[in-house]
Amino acid sequence: MLDGTGVFTVRSAYNALLTQALGTQQIRFTCVVWKIKIPPKVKIFIWRLFVNALPTKEQLLNKNVALQAYQQRCPFCNDALETIHHVIFSCCYVDRVWK
Structure with missing residues (x-):
């Protein structure tokens, strides 16, 4: 039972896993992302991008x-390992x- 109602939902499981993996501050950010009108x-x-899943x-x-x-390099600059940050x-x- 992951929420107060005692009923299992995908949302409650997702929130529990996200809390365990990321912490509460990052969860607040992900909730904000879903509410933005874009x-x-x-x-x-x-x-x-935020959960390092690109x-x-x-x-x-x-x-x-x-x-x-040679396959591990950035396809744009061929200078560094292709990471999300790079x-x-x-x-x-x-x-x-x-720019």
């Missing part, structure tokens, strides 16, 4: 997918696109 695909992108080479390596060294915040090529 297109659903943007909400999903922001949420996946598909990157780093994610493949974490799941033990064998990649050659692609969104520190890639010089993507920085020019954002």
Whole structure:
């Protein structure tokens, strides 16, 4: 029984798992993301960015997918491992696109 009603719901299970994995402060942020009036695909992108769930080479390596060294690099700058942080915040090529 994950909520006060004693009835199992997918939402209660999701919230319990999210609390366990992320903590309460991050849960508040994810709730805010879903309430913002933006297109659903943007909400999903922001949420996946926040919970480190965007598909990157780093994610493949974490799941033990064998990649050659050259395949692990950022496809835009070919300078660093393709991580969410690199692609969104520190890639010089993507920085020019954002600007």
